[in-house]
Amino acid sequence: MGLSEQERAALGGIDFPRGRGLLGTLIRRPEPLRVQEISSHPHSAGFPPGHPPMCSFLGVAISVRGEVYGDLYLADRRDGEPFDAYDEDIVVALAGAAGVAIENARLFEHARAGSELFQRLLLPTLPDLRPYEGAAVYRPATTPARVGGDWYDAFLLPDRACAAVIGDVCGHDLNAAAAMAQTRNMLRALVYDRRTPPSAVLTQLDRTLHAITNNPLTTACLARIEPEGSAWTLRWSSAGHLPPLLITPGQRPKYLHVDPGLPLGVDADQPRSDHTHPLSAGSTVVFFTDGLVEHPQRPIDAGLDALARTAATHGGLSLNDLCQALVDHHPSDGHDDMAILALRTPLPT
Structure with missing residues (x-):
């Protein structure tokens, strides 16, 4: 009793x-x-x-x-x-x-x-990206004992550009995590070795994965922030991934909507496109995976709008605090893992 x-x-x-x-x-x-x-x-x-x-x-x-x-x-x-x-x-x-x-x-x-822990060990610690700023955060799914295929990466290139990538391998098991690590490392080597646009790098990655792996479908966004005099240019290509979110000082955050292209693993011979957008000093580009905005009871556009509102509220924070605010106030249901990568162009000296 x-x-x-x-x-x-x-x-x-x-x-x-x-x-x-x-x-x-x-x-x-x-x-x-x-x-x-x-x-x-x-x-x-x-x-x-x-x-x-x-x-x-x-x-x-x-x-x-x-x-x-x-x-x-x-x-x-x-x-x-x-x-x-x-x-x-x-x-x-x-x-x-x-x-x-x-x-x-x-x-x-x-x-x-x-x-x-296994998932976190597969993700990189961001290196020193100066003169740019960078921050990232990963949060696992709420379902116990699930690993996912979300990943991010950012590093400086010999031509003074900053490379950034966000990706998501389909699946929530060790196979997805292993495929993620394989794809990330392969892409990092291609980006650093080749002086080609992001679209050409993704095309070569797709062909290589098709030839020597049996990896599942993968979405990815590969970008370069390139110095252009006193400003910068964002050049990117998407393989079926969600659009980057641009936060420009004094303006409302906006998504850089383009044709998302095909995910990796669908058709390696399909041509891919490059896209460009100017960046001013102190601009922040936020890359993220769909686990941050997807909810089974709402359209994904509602999640994207909610994320943009959160970014508008917290866009003036440091990058680490901004990433934390975005993941803490995410509009998804938490069923999927989440990854966020944010890069910021230098302020005038």
């Missing part, structure tokens, strides 16, 4: 049991324990002030594979009779089920934490 409200109130300020008395005996010697009179047992430690009276006792340790998680115990049968072997069998079965449930919960948490 548990405790009544009055009994709970009488125990106000009293700590939970600390494993002394009969409860401690169960933990030290995890065998079923039946006692007809608690106070007469040599290990009885008494009760704190306000504790309801208890006479008979039936306790079983909750354990799995020799590890004790706690105790399951009853006191005072409703009919006043001592607990018997039948009662003990029931409580032993309940304790076994409780132990399995606790162990499963711990295993799920261990798997979730391991999956999240």
Whole structure:
């Protein structure tokens, strides 16, 4: 029956049991324990002030594979009779089920934490991008023990441009995470080695993936921020990815909508397009994956609009704080992992 409200109130300020008395005996010697009179047992430690009276006792340790998680115990049968072997069998079965449930919960948490760590180890730490600023954030899906295929990357190029990429491999398992790592590393090498526009790099990446891998469909956006005198130009190509969000000082944030193109893995011979947009000093370009804005009960445009409103509110923050604000106030339902990459052009000196 548990405790009544009055009994709970009488125990106000009293700590939970600390494993002394009969409860401690169960933990030290995890065998079923039946006692007809608690106070007469040599290990009885008494009760704190306000504790309801208890006479008979039936306790079983909750354990799995020799590890004790706690105790399951009853006191005072409703009919006043001592607990018997039948009662003990029931409580032993309940304790076994409780132990399995606790162990499963711990295993799920261990798997979730391991999956999240694995995902984070696959993502890069952004290097020094000066004269540009850069920040990124990754947040795993709320579903336990899922890894995803979201990734980001940014690095300086020999021609003084800053490369940026955001991508999402379809799937939520180790295969997707492995494909993500393979695609990211391959793309990084192509971007750094070739002096070709983003569209040509994505085309070569698509052909290479098609020839030597069996990777699933992948969306990506590859961009370069190129210095142009006292200003900059954003040059990018999209492989089925969501548009970048541009935050220009003194203006409302806007999406750079273009033909999104085909995801990687659909048709490697399909031509891809490059797009350009001028950037002024202190402009911020935000790249993100669809987990940030997708919600099953709303069209994706509603999520994009909500993200733009959040960006308008927090666009003047530092890049790290801006990324954190965007992921903290995301309009999605959290079913998918989220990645955000933000780059900012230098302010006048």
